Amino acid sequence: MKTFVLLAFVALAASAYALEESERVNGENGWYVPQQDGSFEWVDMDVAEEWMDAQERMEDRGLTTVPVNFYLYTKSNPTKGKSIKATAKSIDASNFNADHPTRFVIHGWTQSYVNSMNKDIRDAWLSKGDYNIIVVDWARARSVDYATSVMAVAKTGKKVAAMANFLKDYRGMSFDNLYFIGHSLGAHVAGYAGKNADGQVHTIVGLDPALPLFSYNKPNKRLNSDDAWYVESIQTNGxxxxxxxxxxKGAFYPNGGKSQPGCIADVTGACSHGRSTTYYAEAVAQDNFGTIKCNDYENAVAKECGSTYSSVRMGADTNAYMVAGDFYVPVNSKAPFGMIN
Known part of the structure; x- marks a missing residue:
């Protein structure tokens, strides 16, 4: 505890010499780190990375715990999750069926397995057929301190991978139809799960992958396009x-990817950030998000990709076989959010 307090003090002292506001570029030379009350605190990148390296060493020494629980939903138990563990006894007592595709759903900061995004995505997939929907509950996501939750991402991802590996080894679950679906910090958990899986996972879907305290230039410490055979990102509060x-590999930018229509006075970005999960659930259930192919992501953000719809639908189950590049996605301000071309 003394070590933790000392490190926090050093970081706080160093932040007194932080970059001037006019020099700050979120994600490039530092981050605006979200606080529990919805505000943001700026931390220079070098200060944050020094602190995170120290915290990572503490995590590696086993000085903190990372509780992770798994809840299985199927057509036989669509609304009441069955708690499962990576043991033969637990899986044998559940409705897990290796003949059906499996989807892991992973929540973000401050959330739990009962959060509405899990229900929406679970119900969307079960409306399409027989699936094993495994909702991940990771307790460290509910830390008041965002940075503490960030430090648990890697170990949480390893535990998700361990469950997937067990289901593959014990029940013969195929990685060829396995998806990891994560929102915000959960998207990076999904990335670490892919990195630690005993084989290549078919698909990872990152729903507005969290920016604060993650560097674009360090892909090995975040979700990246090599973490699965196909990685799709739906970016709504960029x-x-x-x-x-x-x-x-396929990056989708609803309304240009920064903010979303219908999110009034969205100062913190929480509404736009959460829309990624709402859009994805609707996309799975209705396949109704038409897209426009862009030359690059800057064109997608500027909404300068023309007006010709592509054959690609955001969130489509077939995207893994045909999609690469950046796409602008027109959206409505209320449900149904997708615009069918």
Whole structure:
């Protein structure tokens, strides 16, 4: 505890010499780190990375715990999750069926497995057929301190990978139809799960992958396009709570990727950030998000990609076989949000 307090003090003292506001570029030379009350605190990149390196060493020494629980939903138990563990006894007592595709759903900061995004995505997939939906509950996401939650991302991802590896080894679950779907910090958990899986996972979907305290130039410490055979990112609050630069092999920018229509006075970005989960659930259930192919992500953000719709739909199950590049996605201000071309 004394070490933690000392490090926090050093970081705080160093922040007294932080960059002037006019020099700050979120995600480039520092981050606006979200606080529990919805405000943001600026931290220079060198200060934050020094602190995180020290905290990572503490994590590696096993000085902190990372509780992770898993809840299985299927057509046989669509609304009441069955707690499962990576043991033969637990899986045998559940409705897990290796003949059906599997989807892991991973929440973000301050959330839990009962958060509405899990229900929406779970219900969307189960409306399409027989799936094993495994909702991940990671307790460190509910830390009051965002940075503490960030430090748990890697170990949480390893535990998700361990569950997937067990299901593959014990029940013969195929990685060829396995998805990791994560929102915000959960998107990076999904990335670490892909990095630590015993084989290549088919797809990872990053729903507005968290920007604060993650560097675009350090892909090994965040979700990146090599973490699965196909990685799709749906970026809705880019430059604030989420990444603006493309994260996935297929990067989708609803309304240009920075803010979302219908999110009135969205000062903190929370509404736009959360829309990524709402859009994805609707996309799975309705396949109704038409897209316009862009030359690059700057064109997508500027909404300068022309008006010709592509054959690609955001969030489509077939994207892994045909999608690469950046796409602008027109959206409505209320449900249904997708615009069918």
């Amino acid at each position: 430059g604030t709570l989420g990444f603006l630069k493309p994260i996935g």
